Amino acid sequence: MSISLTLTVNGTARDLVLEDPRVTLLDLLRERLHLTGSKKGCDRGQCGACTVLVDGRRINACLALAVSLDGAAVTTIEGLAHGDALHPVQAAFIAHDGFQCGFCTPGQIMSAIGLIAEGQAGTDPERVREGMSGNLCRCGAYAGIAQAVLAAQGQEQREDAA
Ligand code: FES
Ligand code: FES
Numbered sequence: 347m348s349i350s351l352t353l354t355v356n357g358t359a360r361d362l363v364l365e366d367p368r369v370t371l372l373d374l375l376r377e378r379l380h381l382t383g384s385k386k387g388c389d390r391g392q393c394g395a396c397t398v399l400v401d402g403r404r405i406n407a408c409l410a411l412a413v414s415l416d417g418a419a420v421t422t423i424e425g426l427a428h429g430d431a432l433h434p435v436q437a438a439f440i441a442h443d444g445f446q447c448g449f450c451t452p453g454q455i456m457s458a459i460g461l462i463a464e465g466q467a468g469t470d471p472e473r474v475r476e477g478m479s480g481n482l483c484r485c486g487a488y489a490g491i492a493q494a495v496l497a498a499q500g501q502e503q504r505e506d507a508a
Contacts, residue, residue, distance in 0.1 A: 395481075399420070
């Protein structure tokens with residue numbers, strides 16, 4: 347049974363036909379659309395490496411069936427930068443050493459963007475860590491990650507106030 351769906355992925359409408367209704371959003375992104383920035387760490391909702399935004403809200407792409415998202419807007423790590431201009435959260439991760447090996451980083455960055463948009467990042471690192479507790483980092487770069495999120499949030503607030 348073929349199933350048709352349309353997703354807007356990083357601003358581009360994609361008409362897709364799935365032969366299997368069990369395809370996850372993560373597999374669709376990585377294997378059909380070749381957007382491999384979203385990582386498959388556990389494939390069972392435990393590591394956060396696959397985090398993307400769907401209609402502006404962060405989700406684990408490994409837990410979402412693609413067919414359930416017909417008409418949705420999906421943003422992945424590949425959709426953040428404009429040419430050579432990084433998204434402020436990407437730039438903050440570099441400035442604050444928010445990664446080591448980088449495997450978890452796309453998911454961390456997408457989760458951070460979601461957290462800031464939710465207004466839940468707070469002003470202290472512990473609050474950020476709690477808000478991003480679903481994103482694991484095997485390298486233990488948590489201190490830099492929290493500082494990056496706070497810095498990016500502060501920059502956004504200053505720009506909003508200007
Ligand atoms: S790969 Fe999705 S949560 Fe780990
Ligand atoms: S930077 Fe290596 S897993 Fe997080």
